[in-house]
Amino acid sequence: MTSYAVETRELCRTFTSKEKRGEPKKVVNALENANLTVKPGELFGVLGPNGAGKTTLIKILSTLLLPTKGEAFVHGHSVKTESHKIRYHINMVCGGESSGYGLLTVRENLWMFSQFYGIPSKLAKGRIDELLGVMNLQDKGDAKVRTLSTGMRQKMNMVRGFMTDPAIIFLDEPTLGLDVTTSRQIRLFVKEWVKAETDRTVLLTTHYMMEADELCDRIAIIDKGTVLACDTPENLKRRVKRESVLRIEVTGMGDAKPVSGIKGIHAFNAITDPAKGVTTISLILDEESAISDILSAITKGGGRIQAMQKTDPTLEDVFITLVGRGLENDNDNQP
Amino acid sequence: MAMRNLWRTFKNSAWLGWQMESNWADPYLFAIYSIVKPIAGTLILVFMYIFLSYAGGGGPTNPSLFGYMYLGNALFMYVAQVLFGVTWVIHDDREHYQTLKYIYISPANFYVYILGRSVSKIAVTTIGVIVTIIFGVTALGIQMPLSNISWPLMLLGMSIGLACIIAFGLALAGVSFLTARHAGGMNEGIAGIFYLFCGAIFPITVLPSWSWPLASVLPITYWLYVMRVAFFGLGSGVASYDAMLAGYDIMQGLLILTVSTLIFIALSFVIFRFGDYMARKKGLIDMTTGY
Numbered sequence: 001m002t003s004y005a006v007e008t009r010e011l012c013r014t015f016t017s018k019e020k021r022g023e024p025k026k027v028v029n030a031l032e033n034a035n036l037t038v039k040p041g042e043l044f045g046v047l048g049p050n051g052a053g054k055t056t057l058i059k060i061l062s063t064l065l066l067p068t069k070g071e072a073f074v075h076g077h078s079v080k081t082e083s084h085k086i087r088y089h090i091n092m093v094c095g096g097e098s099s100g101y102g103l104l105t106v107r108e109n110l111w112m113f114s115q116f117y118g119i120p121s122k123l124a125k126g127r128i129d130e131l132l133g134v135m136n137l138q139d140k141g142d143a144k145v146r147t148l149s150t151g152m153r154q155k156m157n158m159v160r161g162f163m164t165d166p167a168i169i170f171l172d173e174p175t176l177g178l179d180v181t182t183s184r185q186i187r188l189f190v191k192e193w194v195k196a197e198t199d200r201t202v203l204l205t206t207h208y209m210m211e212a213d214e215l216c217d218r219i220a221i222i223d224k225g226t227v228l229a230c231d232t233p234e235n236l237k238r239r240v241k242r243e244s245v246l247r248i249e250v251t252g253m254g255d256a257k258p259v260s261g262i263k264g265i266h267a268f269n270a271i272t273d274p275a276k277g278v279t280t281i282s283l284i285l286d287e288e289s290a291i292s293d294i295l296s297a298i299t300k301g302g303g304r305i306q307a308m309q310k311t312d313p314t315l316e317d318v319f320i321t322l323v324g325r326g327l328e329n330d331n332d333n334q335p
Numbered sequence: 336m337a338m339r340n341l342w343r344t345f346k347n348s349a350w351l352g353w354q355m356e357s358n359w360a361d362p363y364l365f366a367i368y369s370i371v372k373p374i375a376g377t378l379i380l381v382f383m384y385i386f387l388s389y390a391g392g393g394g395p396t397n398p399s400l401f402g403y404m405y406l407g408n409a410l411f412m413y414v415a416q417v418l419f420g421v422t423w424v425i426h427d428d429r430e431h432y433q434t435l436k437y438i439y440i441s442p443a444n445f446y447v448y449i450l451g452r453s454v455s456k457i458a459v460t461t462i463g464v465i466v467t468i469i470f471g472v473t474a475l476g477i478q479m480p481l482s483n484i485s486w487p488l489m490l491l492g493m494s495i496g497l498a499c500i501i502a503f504g505l506a507l508a509g510v511s512f513l514t515a516r517h518a519g520g521m522n523e524g525i526a527g528i529f530y531l532f533c534g535a536i537f538p539i540t541v542l543p544s545w546s547w548p549l550a551s552v553l554p555i556t557y558w559l560y561v562m563r564v565a566f567f568g569l570g571s572g573v574a575s576y577d578a579m580l581a582g583y584d585i586m587q588g589l590l591i592l593t594v595s596t597l598i599f600i601a602l603s604f605v606i607f608r609f610g611d612y613m614a615r616k617k618g619l620i621d622m623t624t625g626y
Contacts, residue, residue: 015618062440065618087442099433101351103358115347116443118340160437 004073005168005201006038006061011070013056013225030056032225033070038203038218040167043194045216046205047315053225054205055094058172061203062092075167088117090168093161095176098153102146106137106156109145110163117164124163131159134189151182158186162193171204175211183211191215209315221319228322233315240313240321246283246291247311253279253303262297264290269316269326278306284321344443348451352424356455373412373463374470380408380536381475399572402477404536406566406573407559409467411535412460414500414555415526420456421504422522424449425511429622436621446607449508453501479566488585489565492592496558499596506603509610513617515624529555538577547579554595556580561588 011034017026031053038044046054059065061074063083072079075089100109107128114124132138135155140148148156154174161169171190175183191214194202206212212219213233220230229236244266250256256279260268264287272279283294298305320326357365384401428435439445471477507522514521529535532546533555539547550556560580567573575581580588614620 059618059621064436064440064615064620066616084442087440090440092437092440094436097433099437101355101432101434104351104354108354112347112351113437113441115343116438116441116448118343118442 003040003076004037005040005042005075006036006044006203007073008034008036008057008061009071010035011057011060011072012068013053013060013065014068029225031060031067034222034225034227036220036227036230038201040201041194041198042217043191043202043204043215045212045219046203046222047207047209047212047219047319048205048222049207051224052207052222054207054222055172056225057222058092058094058170058203058205062090062170063087089166090170091161091164091166092170092172093157093174095154095171095173095178097157098150100145100148100153100156102144105142105144106132106148107141109156110160113160114163119164127163127165128159131163135159136185151178154178155182155186158189162189167199168201168203171202173205173207175206175208187211187215209319213315219315221315221322223319223323229318236315236318237313240284240317244285244288245311245313245317246285246294247307247309248281248283248294248298248305249307250279250281250298250303250305251277253298253301255301256281256298256303258301259283259294259297262290262293263287264293267317267320267324269320271326279303282317282320282326284317340442341444341447344447345451345454348443348448349454352420352452352455353458356459369459369462370466373409373467376412377405377408377467377470380404398478399576401475402479402567402573403538403563403576405471405475405477406468406479406563407535409464409471410496410559410562411530412463412467413457413497414503414529414535416460416463417453417456417497417500418504418507418522418526419519421449421453421501422507422511423519424452425508426515426519429620430515430624433621433623439620445611446505446604449505449607450501453504457497457501483566483568483571485565485568488589489562491589492558492561492565495589495592495596496555496562499554499558499592499599502596502600502603504603506599506606509603509607512610512614512619515622529553532556534559534577534580539579540577550579552595554592554599557583557588557592557595561585561592564588 011031012029013031015028015030017028019025034053034057046057048054056065060067060072060079063074063079063086066080074086077085079086101112104112107125110128111121111124114128115121119127129138129141132141135158137152137155137159140152145153145156158174161171174190175186178186190202190204194200204212204215216233218230218232219236221228221236229239256270259265259270259281264285265283266286267284269282270279281298285291295305316326359365360368384404388397425435428438438448468479472479503525507525510521532539532542532550533553534550539550539556542550560574560577560583564574564585569585583591
C-alpha cells in the first residue's frame with residue numbers, strides 16, 4: 001500500500017514490432033525504469049516531445065496497458081493485479097481524438113458514461129449541465145455528437161472525464177490541436193478543478209512547455225522513455241543560470257549548426273520560421289566569453305543579427321540542457 | 336451493490352445498443368426496413384428451393400423439407416446476427432467511435448457491457464424471425480398451426496439457444512480484442528460453419544459421414560432440433576426429417592443442448608478473459624488501424 005496518488009517503481013514498457021519479410025523484429029523501449037511519485041492533490045505534469053513515453057505512462061496508469069517490468073500503483077492499487085479497484089477512482093481524457101457516439105446527443109453520451117460509473121441519474125444530469133456550462137457547451141447539449149466540431153468534442157470529453165469527480169484524472173495532451181481560446185478555457189478549468197478540493201489529483205502529459213509551466217505543481221521531464229528530471233517548474237528552471245541563457249534572432253542564415261560547435265556552449269537549439277525567414281538561436285552558455293565567437297560565426301555564415309537578449313530560463317532551456325535539443329524541434333507550435 | 340452495478344451496466348449498454356440499431360433512421364423507415372430485410376433474405380432461399388424442385392421435376396412437393404429449411408433458415412438469423420453484432424461491438428467501439436478505452440477503464444464490467452449490447456441485436460433479430468415465420472405461414476403455406484406449437488418448449492429452447500449463441504459471440508468478442516482486420520471475416524466464418532454443419536437448411540446426413548461427429552458436438556445442432564420439435568411437434572415430418580437426430584427424444588435433445596451450452600458459456604468466459612488480458616498486454620485496447 002502506498003500513500004501516493006500515483007507511484008511507479010522501475011516501470012518499463014517495451015513494444016516489439018512484428019517480423020516483416022527481410023526486416024527483423026524491432027524492440028522499442030517506450031518507458032525505461034521510470035520512478036515517479038505523485039501526491040494526492042497535486043497537479044503533476046509529464047513534459048516531453050512526441051514519442052517520449054508520456055502516453056504509454058498514462059495508458060499503464062489508467063489500466064489500458066500492462067507494464068513489461070516494474071510496478072505502478074494508482075490510489076494505492078497495483079495496475080497489474082488490482083485494475084478493477086483502480087477504475088472506481090480514475091478517469092481519463094485524451095486530446096487530439098474525436099471519440100463519442102455520433103448518433104447520440106451530447107447529453108445522452110455523457111449520461112450513458114455516468115451510468116457506467118454508477119452515478120445516480122439525477123446527480124449525473126446536474127453535473128453534466130454544470131460542466132457543459134463551464135465549457136460553454138450548454139447550447140450544444142441536445143445536439144448530436146456527429147455535428148460537433150473537433151474542439152466541441154474535446155470539450156464534451158472533458159465533461160465526460162470530470163463529471164465522475166474522479167480522485168485522479170489523467171489528461172493526455174488535453175489541448176492538442178485546439179484553438180488558443182479553447183485551450184485557455186480548458187487550462188483554466190483544470191487549474192480551478194484541482195484546487196477546489198484537496199484530494200483531487202491531475203496527471204497531465206503535454207509537449208507544450210507553457211502549459212506545463214502554467215498549470216503544474218511539479219513536472220517530470222521525459223525523453224525516449226527515461227525520466228530525466230522531476231521537480232517544481234521553479235526548481236527546474238533554477239538549474240539553468242539566468243546569465244547563461246541567450247537568445248539571438250538572425251535573418252539570412254542558412255545553417256546555424258556551425259555555431260553549436262563553439263567552445264563554451266553548453267546547449268544549443270535553433271528554430272527557423274520559414275514564413276518570416278527568421279532563425280531563433282537559443283544558447284545555454286558555460287562561459288560568457290563564447291559570445292564574441294558566436295557573433296562572429298553568425299556574421300561569417302551570412303546572418304544578420306536582428307535581436308539578442310539574455311532571458312530568464314524557460315522549461316525549454318531546461319529541456320535543452322538535459323537533452324541537448326529543443327522540444328520544438330519535434331513538435332507542433334504551441335497553442 | 337455489485338449486482339446493482341452489473342444490472343445498471345447491462346441496462347445502459349442494452350439502451351446504447353438499441354439506440355445504435357434503431358436511431359439511424361426515422362421510426363417508420365426503421366419499421367419498414369425491419370420487415371422487408373428478413374423477407375427479402377428468406378425469398379432468396381425460397382426461390383432456390385422452388386427452382387431446384389422444378390429442375391428435379393414435379394415441383395415443390397416435399398412440405399417437410401420446405402418447413403425444415405424454412406424454420407432453420409429463419410432461426411439461423413439469430414446465429415448470424417448475434418455473432419456478428421457481439422463481435423462487432425469491439426471493432427466499432429474501438430475503431431469507429433473510439434470509446435472502447437473509456438468504457439474499459441470505467442468500473443463497468445466489460446463482459447456485462449458486451450452482453451447488454453447483444454440484447455438489442457436479439458430484439459431486432461426477433462422482429463425479423465417473427466416476420467419471416469408469419470410470412471412463411473401466410474404467404475408460402477407452411478403448415479404450422481398455433482395449436483401445435485409447444486410454447487413452453489419453444490421458450491425454454493429459445494432461452495438456452497440464445498444463451499449459447501451469446502456465449503459464442505462473447506468468445507469471439509474476446510478474440511476480436513486481438514484483431515482488427517479479421518473481425519468481420521471471423522464471425523462470418525464461424526457462422527458459416529454452423530450453417531453448414533448444424534442442419535440449418537438441410538439434414539446433417541446429407542453431408543459426408545466424417546462431418547457428423549462435428550455436428551453432434553455443436554449445440555446449435557440440438558437447438559435447431561428442439562425448436563423444430565417445438566414448432567412442428569415431435570414425430571412430425573419436419574422434426575424427424577433429419578435421420579441423425581430423429582432417434583433423440585426431446586428430453587435427450589434438451590439435455591445435450593443444456594450441457595453443451597453450459598460448457599460453451601464457461602469456455603467463452605475463459606476465452607474472453609484471455610483475449611482481454613492479451614489485449615492489455617499487447618496494448619490493443621485502444622488500437623485504431625483504419626480497418
